[in-house]
Amino acid sequence: MVDPKLVDFRKGYINEPIRKGFGRGLLTLGKTNSDVVACCADLTESTQMNLFAEAYPERFFEIGVAEQNLVTVGSGLAAGGKIPFVSSYAAFNPGRNYEQIRTTICLNDRPVKIIGSHAGVSVGPDGATHQMLEDIVLMRALPNMVVLSPGDSIEAEKCTIAMANDPQPNYMRLAREASAVYTTLETPFKIGQAYVYEPGEDLTIISTGAMTFQALLSIDLLFKDGIDVEIIHVPTIKPLDKKTILASITKTRACLVIEEGQIAGGLGGAVAELASEFFPIPIIRLGIQDRFGESGTPTELLQYFGLDANHIRLAAHKVLLNRR
Amino acid sequence: MKQYSIERLEIIANDIRQDIIRMLEHAGSGHSAGPLGEVEIYTALYFSVLKHDPSKPDWSERDILIQSNGHCVPVRYVTLAHAGYIDKKELMTLRQFGSRLQGHPERLRLPFLESTSGPLGSGLSQAAGIALAFRLNAQLKRYVYVVMGDGELDEGNVWEAAMFIPKHKIHNLIAIIDRNNIQIDGFTENVMPLEDLKAKWQAFGWHVLEIDGNNIEAVIDAFEMSKAIIEKPIIIIAHTIPGKGVDFMEEDFKWHGVAPNHEQAKLALSELRTLKGKITSEHL
Incomplete structure (x- = not known):
């Protein structure tokens, strides 16, 4: 196991929106890679593309509220040799422009970098229309697409920089709200790799995005119950790191998957598909x-939808009852 | 690049029409009307307008041609064959299993296509993206051409691009609409009226040229004139006859998505060889 060099979160941690990391990463790319360009659909500050837009105005294109144009202009920029990052809220990008992503980016195999921010119920007060829950399944089903879901702002920054060097189309989902920063600059990140953040023997907990922090919070609760959990963080949902996941579940023989999205076809679906075929x-x-989601504070909503450490604890006991 | 006379181009266009008929008959399915109507546009592009080299399909200074209405790909495949990109024998594999000539064009199967298309309305945006990339690369004389159908103007994506391109003052892009007035369900003005089409594009900030799209000299002139106009982006509304050159197909929307059978193909080829009876000897 690689040492994940996480924040000692039991002693304290800071909160920062995950998209801030995207903004910083894109700004760095502006400096280091002259082929990187950016397009946004009228949400430049909201998606944190403004840092790049201000520093490199000649490489930034405002698209207006037109998400179909956003990704098709992106496809063209990639055809012209650029590395375009195209951003909006996940509900519209890829929610509104799925066919254009399918044909002009995936079937066409153009390395467009699609950023869907404000994914999940933790968007909060905006309510169901803006709480994108189906983006993972939509993007995971597309051939050629790489699906990324970083866990905090620091990982999002690393992920953004890695995307520019990946030759395939990429989708990265970002949450809106301030989220716990639990990784450090030293925490490893590579596209395609899952990471064991906590080794354990009794139960595998697999999570993605900000949900990994909830999983980390459940460690001590479950330890008190006598359950030694192994936590696997999956920032790359596709291609799935089968090796790391299979190594864990063949050992523990029980698994919980946690994600802030529909359970049908998401990370849980991907893990269930893998397990059903191999173990x-x-x-x-x-x-x-x-x-669908609804309005509320992020904390209220995560609790209501059963995505906090306490619900993880209950589910852990339930899944262990069924272990053979 | 080799210069062709208008008379020579008209002969090439007629040959291309005949190969479209042969190819579609052999395939047993595919679109007839649109491709036949666009023959002059594609002949003009590949034999006069485009900066390209069939022996170097990835030449870094080549012009780009985006075919937004991918269902009209038969005209492009045949023109590519006549221009030297494809062996003419390969045309008879259209729509067959294992063929590079898919029912709708796929870039990854043919290195000299610039984009995969079929689903309508996204070509103009892609052309805009490519043109912007060329501008960033200071390749200002590298042109991006995009051919659109008129039926696909129903798509919202087209009008998103129509707003975007004038805003970003993209001058190295030339768009042409095949205004043949038909789509699958009928005449465009019955399915979803497009007129006043010229006024619509003008209102979006475009310079509009209107031409007879089946007059090859007019098509070439319009493309050349487009390069001289830099105040606004250019769109050419090319009025064409769907099924052009084959009497029983012309102006009949039922031929939008149908291929001719053996008897129909025979009749069509005879018409094309005799220029609808204007000449008596059939040159095979």
């Missing part, structure tokens, strides 16, 4: 259970 074990998928 069938009981799995519980925590996520949004085939319904």
Whole structure:
């Protein structure tokens, strides 16, 4: 196991929106890679593209509220040899422009970097229309697409920089709200790699995005219950790091998957597909259970939808009852 | 690049029409009307207008041609064959299993295509992105051409691009609409009226040229004139006859998505060889 060099979060941690890391990463790319360009659909500050837009105005293109144009202009920029990052809210990008992404980016194999911010229920007060929950399944089903879901702002920064060097189309989902920063500059990150953040013997907990912090918070709760959990953080949902996941579940023979999105076809779906083919074990998928979100504070909503450490604890006991 | 006389280009266009008929008959499915109507546009592009070299398809200074209405790809495949990119024998593999000539064009299967298309309305935006990339590379004389159908103007994506391109003052892009007045369900003005089409594009900030799209000299002139106009982006509304050159196909929307059978192909080829009876000897 690689030492994840996480923040000692039991002693304290800071909160920062994950998208801030994207903004910093893109600004760095502006300096280091002259082929990187950016397009935004009227949400430049909201998606943190403003840092790049201000520093490199000649390489930034405002698209207006036109998400179909956003990705098709992106496809063209990539055809012209550029590395375009195209951003909006996940509900519209890829929510509004799926076919254009499918044909002009994936079938066409153009390395467009799609940024969907404000994903998940933690968008909060904006309510169901803006809480994108189906982006992972939409993007995961597309051939050629790489699906990324960094866990905090520091990882998002690393992920953004890595995307510019990846030859494939990429989708990166970002949450809106201030989220716990639990990784450090030294924490390893590579596209395609899952990381064991906490080694354990009794139960595998697999999570992505900000949900990994909730998983980390459940370690001590479950330890008190006598359950030694192994936490695997999956920032790359596709291609899935099968090796790391199979190594863990063949050892623990029980698994929980946690994500801030629909359980159908998301990370939970991906893990269940893998397990069913190679090592069938009981799995519980925590996520949004085939319904839409609603307005509220992020904390209220995560609790209501069963995505906090306490619900993880309950689900852990439940899945272990079914272990054979 | 070799210069062709208008008379020579008209002969090439007629040959291309005949190969479209042969190819579609052999395939047993595919679109007839649109490709036949666009023959002059593609002949003009590949034999006069485009800066390209069939022996170097990835030449870094080549012009780019985006075909937004991918269902009209038969005209492009045949023109590419006549221009030397494809062996003419390969045309008879259209739409077959294992063929590079897919029912709708796929870039990854043919290195000299610039984009995969079929789903409508996204070509103009892609052309805009490529033109912007060339501008960033200071390749200002590298032109991006995009051919659109008129039916696809129903798509919202087209009008998103129509707003975007004038805003960013993109001058190295030339768009042409095949205004043949038909789409699958009928005449465009019945399915979803497009007129006043010229006024619509003008209102979006475009300079509009209107031409007879089946007059090859007019098509070439319009493309050349487009390069001289730099105040506004250019769109050419090319009025064409769907099914052009084959009497029983012309102006009939039922031929939008149908291929001719053996008897129909025979009749069509005879018409094309005799220029609808204007000449008596059939040159095979």
